[in-house]
Amino acid sequence: MTAPKKLFIKTYGCQMNVYDSERMAEALGDSYVETKTADDADMILLNTCHIREKAAEKVYSELGRLKPLKALNPDLKIGVTGCVAQAEGAEIMRRQPAVDLVVGPQSYHRLPAMEARVRSGQTALDTDFPEEDKFEKMKGRGKAVRAPSAFLTVQEGCDKFCAFCVVPYTRGAEVSRPASRVLTEARELVENGVREITLLGQNVNAYHGAGSEGADYTLARLIRELAKVDGLERIRYTTSHPNDMDDALIAAHGEVDKLMPYLHLPVQSGSDRILKRMNRSHTADSYLRLIERIREARPDIVMSGDFIVGFPEETDADFEATMDLVREVKYGYAYSFKYSTRPGTPAAERTLVDAAVADERLQRLQGLITEQQRSIQNAMVGRDLSVLVEKTGRETAQMVGKSEYLHSVHIDNATAKVGEVARVRIVDAKTNSLTAVEL
Numbered sequence: 001m002t003a004p005k006k007l008f009i010k011t012y013g014c015q016m017n018v019y020d021s022e023r024m025a026e027a028l029g030d031s032y033v034e035t036k037t038a039d040d041a042d043m044i045l046l047n048t049c050h051i052r053e054k055a056a057e058k059v060y061s062e063l064g065r066l067k068p069l070k071a072l073n074p075d076l077k078i079g080v081t082g083c084v085a086q087a088e089g090a091e092i093m094r095r096q097p098a099v100d101l102v103v104g105p106q107s108y109h110r111l112p113a114m115e116a117r118v119r120s121g122q123t124a125l126d127t128d129f130p131e132e133d134k135f136e137k138m139k140g141r142g143k144a145v146r147a148p149s150a151f152l153t154v155q156e157g158c159d160k161f162c163a164f165c166v167v168p169y170t171r172g173a174e175v176s177r178p179a180s181r182v183l184t185e186a187r188e189l190v191e192n193g194v195r196e197i198t199l200l201g202q203n204v205n206a207y208h209g210a211g212s213e214g215a216d217y218t219l220a221r222l223i224r225e226l227a228k229v230d231g232l233e234r235i236r237y238t239t240s241h242p243n244d245m246d247d248a249l250i251a252a253h254g255e256v257d258k259l260m261p262y263l264h265l266p267v268q269s270g271s272d273r274i275l276k277r278m279n280r281s282h283t284a285d286s287y288l289r290l291i292e293r294i295r296e297a298r299p300d301i302v303m304s305g306d307f308i309v310g311f312p313e314e315t316d317a318d319f320e321a322t323m324d325l326v327r328e329v330k331y332g333y334a335y336s337f338k339y340s341t342r343p344g345t346p347a348a349e350r351t352l353v354d355a356a357v358a359d360e361r362l363q364r365l366q367g368l369i370t371e372q373q374r375s376i377q378n379a380m381v382g383r384d385l386s387v388l389v390e391k392t393g394r395e396t397a398q399m400v401g402k403s404e405y406l407h408s409v410h411i412d413n414a415t416a417k418v419g420e421v422a423r424v425r426i427v428d429a430k431t432n433s434l435t436a437v438e439l
């Protein structure tokens with residue numbers, strides 16, 4: 001038997017890419033083992049993100065840096081996967097001839113065949129949107145011992161067409177995986193040590209996977225079924241659109257103990273004028289009322305969001321409306337981005353906000369968000385929380401994990417082991433983590 005080749009996957013962008021990278025490594029099977037550096041790899045895959053301009057540019061500069069490795073290892077093959085692969089296709093090989101393989105997110109089940117092709121000295125390109133369920137055609141989740149927290153993609157693509165966003169073009173129309181397959185995969189993960197599952201989808205709360213008896217499952221129903229899986233302690237989901245937060249899902253936040261009190265619900269802007277131009281089909285007020293209802297169901301829920309500043313034609317007043325909305329919601333976490341033009345999207349044709357103005361707005365928004373994050377994190381001091389232990393810490397007898405609110409928690413003098421849920425008392429708050437003792 002020949003020694004396995006070495007595989008290095010570098011993942012950019014969202015959590016769905018993290019999940020896809022794991023599935024791709026599994027798909028390539030026993031002929032590859034993963035390595036942590038590009039230097040000794042026989043196959044390098046860059047699993048790319050196309051959401052903002054800088055993300056795509058980073059891929060080309062990384063490819064430029066990797067190219068010389070081919071002179072040192074004649075067996076080295078370089079592939080580009082993910083959303084840049086989907087968007088740019090053959091252009092990637094034209095711009096960087098060192099690339100052997102380009103595969104878009106919908107065709108990952110074809111990766112093993114493509115790998116064989118590049119090993120025979122040819123190139124391979126696939127950016128189709130095939131009909132079949134790629135995850136079903138890929139290898140199962142194997143018997144590897146896993147980290148206690150895992151991602152599970154249940155839905156892909158998006159039909160919302162926000163005016164700034166490439167997702168509907170790179171990941172395609174919205175498709176949900178059948179509920180039975182999701183549940184089987186969840187059970188496999190739990191058998192292999194997983195205690196927390198984060199259900200993933202670009203629009204995960206629009207999930208409508210086929211159920212065995214005909215009628216579709218909603219996300220709320222899927223969560224209730226998952227909660228019945230013995231050994232699974234925690235359920236999360238991300239990322240959601242306000243318009244798909246139905247009553248059953250809101251109720252689940254109050255009723256399903258395993259569903260964690262954390263919700264990522266992007267709003268993008270607090271100005272109705274801009275929301276309309278973004279094609280978001282909700283208003284600032286409808287978003288705020290929605291959060292009120294969610295907080296009625298689960299008063300301690302920690303909210304998280306995404307914001308874009310400097311969207312074309314955003315005025316000072318529009319931006320102030322965003323600041324007002326943030327002040328009202330009080331986010332535990334929030335991610336803010338300067339608008340980045342994506343060719344092919346409706347907003348790409350519009351007049352840009354002056355870059356210096358957009359920079360200043362971004363700084364102000366980030367300042368406010370950081371203040372809110374800190375104050376919510378600091379308010380955890382003195383509280384008794386649950387921590388899913390994920391790894392050992394730097395200090396002796398220290399363990400590190402996540403609270404139900406997703407804060408990083410360091411437990412000193414811990415007896416709890418990786419994979420266990422410890423009851424702790426929070427004793428201190430640092431910049432990016434909390435310190436705790438076991439109860």
Ligand code: 5AD
Nearest residue numbers: 164165266306307308337338339340
């Ligand atoms: N420019 C800036 N930010 C963007 N996002 C999506 N598209 C763009 C863009 N063109 C942000 C949105 C989204 C997050 C994943 O990325 O806030 O929720």
Ligand code: SF4
Nearest residue numbers: 158160161162165167
């Ligand atoms: Fe993009 Fe999200 Fe809007 Fe879909 S809902 S178009 S993924 S920002």
